[in-house]
Amino acid sequence: MSTKTATPTAVESQKDSSMLMQKRMINSNYDALTSAPETGRKVCSTFVPGNLNELIQCFGMINNLPETNAIQNAMRQQSGGMIQTAERQGHSEDVCTYVKADIGMMSKGNIAPNGKPMPNPDMLLLSYTGCFTFMKWFELLRQEYKCPTVMLQVPYQGDGEITQNMRDFVVKQLKEEVIPTMEQVSGVKFDIDRLRENMRRSAQAEDDLVWVLESAKNKPSPIDAYFGAIYYLGPMFTAFRGTQEAVDYYKVLRKEIEERIAKSQGPITPEGEIQKERYRLVVEGPPNWTNFREFWKMFYEEGAVVVASTYTKVGGVYDQGFRHDADNPLESLADYCLGCYTNRNLPKRVELLEQYVNEYEADGLLINSIKSCNSFSAGQLMMMQEIEKRTGAPGAFVETDLVDPRYFSAANVKNRLESYFQMIEQRRQGRMIATAS
Amino acid sequence: MSTAEIIKRCEELYEDTHFTAAREWKAADPSRRVIGYMPVYVPREIMHAANMLSLGILGGGDKLEVIHGDAYYQSYICRIPRSTIELGKSGRLDFVDGMLFPSICDVIRNLSGMWKLMFPSSYVRYFDVPQNYKDDVGGNYYVAELQELREGLEKLSGNKITDEALRNSIAIYNINRALIRELYDLRAEMPHNVSSNDVYLLNRAGMVLPVEEHNEILREYMDKAAQQDNPVRDNCRIIINGSFCEQPPLNLIRSVEMAGCYIVDDDYMLINRWLLNEVPVDGDPLENLAKAFLHESADSAAKYCDREEDVGQYLLSTVRERRAEGVIFAAPSFCDPALLERPMLTERMKEHEIPHISFKYAENSGQMQPIREQAGTFADSIKLWS
Amino acid sequence: MKCFIGIDLGSTTTKSVVMDETGKPLGHGITNSRSNYDTAALVAKTEALISARLVLLRKALERDAQLTLAIDAILEGLERRFRLAQFMVQLGNLERLCSEKVQENQARHGESDLQGALDDTFTNLKVELAKLFDPGASRKSDFFRDLAGSVYMEVAETQADAHKVNQDTLINIYDKSIIEVENIPPQVDMSETFLTALDDLLNAGEIGPEDYAEVQRTLKAVLAIELEETYVVGTGYGRARLPFPKEHIRSEILCHGLGAHLMYPNTRTVLDIGGQDTKGIQVDENGIVVNFQMNDRCAAGCGRYLGYIADEMQLGLHELGPMAMKSTKQVTINSTCTVFAGAELRDRLSLGEKREDIMAGLHRAIILRAMSILSRSGGVDNELTFTGGVAKNEAAVKELRKLVEDNYGDLKINIDPDSIFTGALGAAEFARRAVEA
Secondary structure: OOOOOOOHHHHHHHHHOHHHHHHHHHHHHHHHHHOHHHHOOOEEEOOOOOOOHHHHHHOOOEEEOHHHHHHHHHHOOOHHHHHHHHHHOOOOOOOOHHHHHHHHHHHOOOEOOOOOEOOOOOEEEEEEOOOHHHHHHHHHHHHHHOOOEEEEEOOOEOOOOOOHHHHHHHHHHHHHHHHHHHHHHHOOOOOHHHHHHHHHHHHHHHHHHHHHHHHHHOOOOOOOOOHHHHHHHHHHHOOOOOOHHHHHHHHHHHHHHHHHHHOOOOOEEOOEEOOOOOEEEEEEOOOOOOOHHHHHHHHHOOOEEEEEEOHHHOOOOHHHOOOOOOOOHHHHHHHHHHHOHHHEOHHHHHHHHHHHHHHOOOOEEEEEEEOOOHHHHOOHHHHHHHHHHHHOOOEEEEEEOOOOHHHOOHHHHHHHHHHHHHHHHHHHHHHHHHHHO | OOHHHHHHHHHHHHHOOOOHHHHHHHHOOOOOEEEEEOOOOOOHHHHHHOOEEEEEOOOOOOOOOOOOHHHHOOOOOOOHHHHHHHHHHOOOOOOOOEEEEEOOOHHHHHHHHHHHHHOOOOEEEEEOOOOOOOHHHHHHHHHHHHHHHHHHHHHHHOOOOOHHHHHHHHHHHHHHHHHHHHHHHHHHHOOOOOOHHHHHHHHHHHHHOOHHHHHHHHHHHHHHHHOOOOOOOOOEEEEEEOOOOOOOOHHHHHHHHHOOEEEEEOOOOHHHHOEOOOOOOOOOHHHHHHHHHHHOEOOOOOOOOOOHHHOOHHHHHHHHHOOOOEEEEEEEOOOHHHHHHHHHHHHHHHHOOOOEEEEEEOOOOOOOHHHHHHHHHHHHHHHHHO | OEEEEEEEEOOOEEEEEEEOOOOOEEEEEEEEOOOOHHHHHHHHHHHHHHHHHHHHHHHHHHHHOOOOOOHHHHHHHHHHHHHHHHHHHHHHHHHHHHHHHHHHHHHHHOOOOHHHHHHHHHHHHHHHHHHOOOOOOOOOOOOHHHHHHHHHHHHHHHHHHHHOOOHHHHHHHHHHHHHHHHOOOOOOOHHHHHHHHHHHHHHOOOOOHHHHHHHHHHHHHHHHOOOEEEEEEEEOOOHHHOOOOHHHEOOHHHHHHHHHHHHOOOOOEEEEEOOOOEEEEEEOOOOOEEEEEEOOOOOOOOHHHHHHHHHHOOOOHHHHHHHHHOOOOOOOOOOOOHHHHHHHHHHHHHOOOOHHHHHHHHHHHHHHHHHHHHHHHOOOOOOEEEEOHHHHOHHHHHHHHHHHHHHHOOOOEEOOOOHHHHHHHHHHHHHHHHHHO
């Protein structure tokens, strides 16, 4: 029954390579941020979806992502207090907890995960991609920091496609709003060749990332494409896309996964390797961060492996073919922003999920519905029905929140997951009996 | 008609979740089309120029029983998309040829995709307005969006929408906007003659009636109301803010007034007064609409404020203009735009020492006692300290 | 004989079903859930085995006994006497524990005549409670704590006055002891108690000597049959806390679906409205669950909501349905939120609405919520089986019939008075299949 017998060597080797590398990179960015007052580097705060890291790097600025800070605080059990602080200041209990965790963090001295004070941003780059809350979030921050704030409006793919008008609009904003502000804040002249170089490296890393994500088509899958993939996506979604470090990281990661496939190994979990893959799932929706490990455990204990997820596409839907294109740098940046998962309309999201269920041969679709995130959550019940109708695979629905510990009910979630896994098992047996007779 | 008769007609229109008036309008001529739209703003002139009725869909109110709509939403999502789905699923919108979903928030945005899945044969458009207010940036984008909408509607109706027709429609809507401005001026001037109940219902009538008819009703009502001589009550003057999408129940609006507050301005149906001034009739009509949107439009939380110092200025200027003594922030539960914006606005109110309170509602809120109590206490406190 | 046992550990009651080798349910047992899950499960199982013995006895008597009295009357008397004996054992336990508490209390406070008051209380209790088991007497509950509790309160009041002791102290002693009594595993020797119960019947003149001999012979034969606990499966919300190995645990969704299928083989949809949650379950022609949905995190509209309304209106839970049935005019109640329902209720009452009309509106509101769960799970297109506590409420059933007809057409709706055992029945069948497979 046990699926969690730890294989120490596997854990060790993982720790030695990609995992440690990833950790080092994330930490190094926090160190760069907190030492900005000494180094004189400028800090640009922006969001994960539609983040323009290649461009930010052209100006020598450091990328600071408030969602990531909230996640780090949640994983350290700090977010609850921060959210309550913000609510005491008059922020509604109904709204996004990323925002409230961020505002609460500010009130608590803005201490970065490395324990050092976070410098105030020199500019706010409001990459308004796929989430309404972003807009008000940075209006709220602007009120505090009083720093240059530039809005990059990314139109929504209402009809499920990127039109030339949308692309032109984003490019025009890049040229006339974003780049001039960055030049002004950083004092560095924009160099399009530098951007091209960064983007070339992005594309290289993106190739390897896609390879890693698609490795889940193997049986057993060598990766968990939701919980595990969060770690794999760290560098790509944050301050490292476009850097040589990211290129190197994804090479190493890919090599590790190749080895796992060769040995028919399952995914690594915090308690070792999954010995027997019993359920293959597609997951829609972001994870819960306050109880990330506990939530994951409910899966790996039962041998449930996530083979594809949409959350891993919020910072770019690379597996559908998009690559940063150094030959058309600004247009390509525009397409990147326009193409992020939550900027796609609901029919397109359904299509993507349908494709995942079929191509990854999943047993079902699990929706982790996040209270904070209407961009993801509004409409998910209809998406589930559509997927059930189109693929015949059963859907399940659990509710949690991003970083609000008050909204994670372990007993509730576990009860549903168990029922769901057992149902899949029973349906499978029913099918076997039906085909045998 | 007397003002009471006019208001009675408006109330009937408001309560009719089958939209009989709009159905009859359509049935009168087979070439007519009806396009539904959700808050906050769509350029109705384009529909009008295509011989279409634009039908404002503001949820289901407090009388509509939601049977299907709840199946699609978690408990932490506001009410308006549920009742809107109910309207659609129950066949109440079966005469509507298309739906426009403006870029107000992620819930309404996603509803546009759900609508596509539910009603694949309907014309469904997500109407994304610019959050960049420069003519050659946001403006160019917006003109092209308007053009796309225009072409989509042309295809739907089979008729060209000429510039001439657009100019004519702009002129008619200019009259409508002027009348609505006049109505609010009258309300601010003599709130005892023009109740907030009446203002609300007159605005609502504009959601479902052809603009020409709406214009007539407004004119007639105001001519008569101005001559009335109702007793002036010792009420304080307040502004309602945050109710621009899901609507408060009419009972709530009445309760606020009964509790001692004249609502001298609000943001219930901003579409009626989104464009603040007359839109020029000469020149390129789409560019004129775009310029009006970019530079002379009302404010709401669904809009990006591109300068920090401008946050809350629109509300402050309304307070001054209407000689309001306080602001009631009344937002629907789970309304992202209103609730995210609220701390910034209350901050501004504090800076300018404008009394304010906040509460939340749902379109089907059933209990008014807490509202009456809060509004009453607020009115008393204003009187006491002013 | 081989027996297969299902145990459903719910939040308020624990149910058990004993099934024979052919899949026929033999006995049902129910008890209130309590802090000790082990004991709750054991009590429910023992009760089911007792009921199984009675069923076997009935069969044997029907097969070959020549009796003057009707079998029903004999079995009723026998069970009544058996229950009395069981009850007296528990009462003895209660007295002993109460006495211990009195001793402790005395040691600390040296209070006057607490022991005397307790002794007299129990002397009276034994007399009063035994009356509940007289022929023709009706009992409000089958649970010891309910029966003992109400009588104890009355008797203690009089005895406290008579002995000039503090009444609260007597009640505190009871409150502490009853919890302990409930957690003592059942100690009744089944065979001996049954035979004594039969003797009591004879002694009380409720049965003649010829019948007595005949029944005793048959009873001894039935008691000699070994009821082998071949396989036990646990389910219900508290299943994780049952002392069973994992393969003996099934989710309540699966058990509920299978149980409903066994009761009504043509059912394809099950609606269960329990105290804490509402479930919509879809099953195939073999009783295999193909889809299910539960209420989201918000438990609005569950059975608990009715409990809250009953408290709010100072009515018994059973009075709500009949009151709503008297309604002549539908009042729309918008809030199924337990927090707001009270406020809305009071608002409506103050507006002059009639209580029965408000009640009817409340029942409709609950069923509307249930309809949305049903719709999420895939709707209803064949026989619907309605289970759970709320299925006993006629006003709720009436609304359900109306709404199902309006939305899904004229479909058969099954409601079994014993639907509370649906989950346990499914669990027993899982136990049977586990051995069969």
